[in-house]
Amino acid sequence: MPWWGQALVILGIVVLGIAIVAVATSSGAGPGIWTKVKAIAGRAVEVARWALGLVRLGMAGIAAAVVVLLGIMFVPPLWSMITFGGACGEPIDLRVVTDAENVGPLGAAARRYMADRSGGGCRTVTVDVTADAPAEQAKEGFAHGWTSPGTGLSPDDCSSRPERATLLGAQPDVWIPASSIIARGVRDYVEGLRACSGKVSPVLVRAHLDLQGSVASSPLVLGVFSKSDQPGLVADGGKQGLKPLLDAFYGDDLVRSLARPSPDISASGLLATPLLYQAMPGSQGVPAKAEEALSRIEAPAGDAVSMLCELRNEDHPAPPDRMAVIVPESVMARYNDGDTLGGAGCPNRKPSQERQLFPYYADDLPVLDYPFVHVRWQGQDDGPRDRAVADFRKWLQRDALTREGLRTPSGRLTGDDQAVREMRNSDHLVPDRVPPRPPAGGEDCTGSLDDLLHCYQHARPGLPVSVMLDVSGSMALTGGPQNDPHLGFAQALALRIMGGVRPSALTTLFEFSQPPPKRGERMPKSGYLMPNGGEVDSTETSQRSDVEASAQRATTQGWDLALTSAIDQAAGRLKFGKQTLVVVTDGQARPPTPAPESGRPNSPGGSARTSPA
Known part of the structure; x- marks a missing residue:
């Protein structure tokens, strides 16, 4: 019951007590009709006088009761003692998995959300944010009780048991991948499988994935280091495609190599790959040639966070000469701002001038749209958990992530987006709005998640x-x-x-x-x-x-x-x-x-x- 409902109940009890007293004191009558009439008439005068005093006394009593109630409600320990029996209730634990490159921003937002929902000294919800598995791993995880692949199970035999199964982690309540194309691909794959009962085979039970709209966005950008920075070489504001942008940098020998996050583990790297196959200088649009050029780079492997964490570390060698990178705008902004990128092995520090990255926008690079996916597992879905998930989604969709370097779902910068705005200067124009757009690179490679994976895998040597x-x-x-x-x-x-x-x-x-x-x-x-x-x-x-x-x-x-x-x-x-x-x-x-x-x-x-x- 809400606090105001509890207050009304207590006030009702006070009023009821006054009414009982009034009835008790107004009872009684003498024998005989005329005696009764006279008694009633006299009693009416007395009751009128008594009622007036009682109203005055009752109003004062009610006012006093209200003051006491307000005092109780604004003293959290006392209110908790009365309403929760002296202890806070058990908070709901929400398990959230997201793209590894988004763990930092979403984790920071989750901490603010928990603080917002900790009224009265009691925490009502906890949110645990961890990195999800790559797209192919996530497909199998959601299809098989969130276990790692390689169990040797047949999805057609619900009674099969693995010799050993390794969980990818705690089964998530919320999944926020980097892109809707990944969320749709995984959902469609899981829905196409046979459903097994969790009681029969916990490992083969599949999740129900409910896509509920975007919570933020971030475009992919080309980043160059200070030695290669030449703003006058290209058009302003991201009004050119990636191919002419790369041709300009390669043509003037400002860039000799390009590093992308590994498509094996990074959604942003996978989404950028089809366009890179068409845009890489010297590849003539042949995916195998482009993949060979991208694989030769001597850059740290891994996702965008891991890659930039290594490049920002002053204890490590300087970045390769004339190298450029393709990364999400939000990751680059946090990199330049010295914010948290990864775990304990990635200290917060601003990069030196030599290691600072300068952004260049292209109008065909993908925009990550971070869909919110409500994940339901057999036996774990209940009303309080549903309400907690819905509340977290609504809170995020009120542009909560813009304070962490991301844009609104429509691609707009807000006043809270300081890390991104700080990349703007007299030479570099950061667009106020980068609307969502699907991956570019041809329908054969970008029509679905399976197309993306197929295109990448068959271009690799x-x-x-x-x-x-x-x-x-x-x-x-x-x-x-x-x-x-x-x-x-x-x-x-x-x-x-x-x-x-x-x-x-x-x-x-x-x-x-x-x-x-x-x-x-x-x-x-x-x-x-x-x-x-x-x-x-x-x-x-x-x-x-x-x-x-x-x-x-x-x-x-x-x-x-x-x-x-x-x-x-x-x-x-x-x-x-x-x-x-x-x-x-x-x-x-x-x-x-x-x-x-x-x-x-x-x-x-x-x-x-x-x-x-």
């Missing part, structure tokens, strides 16, 4: 990919918001990498660790060959599932093996030619053992790039 998965004892340690084992995170990352490999490419999985020393040995043997049980070569899509299943079945065993030793052993078993070797490890030692002379060999850094789990 079919290079072999080998994944080395650390299965040493330290991978059994737990961490993260769900306190899951490191191995679970590593398996999810390995599956994500495999899922992005071209179907025709050879894929190999290596598991590596080192056996503990035998009795009498002071140190474990070095040069231990990795277990062969998880190694599978794949040349066909049907065999790719075997590779993924092997990664899913991995268990921890042994001690840490020096990365250089592990890489050397794997390299000797790889096919000749250009290929990619990805090492997935937590980089940690196993917990200390009681043996005083036991230890683990040092893990000197090698030339391979490792991915901490």
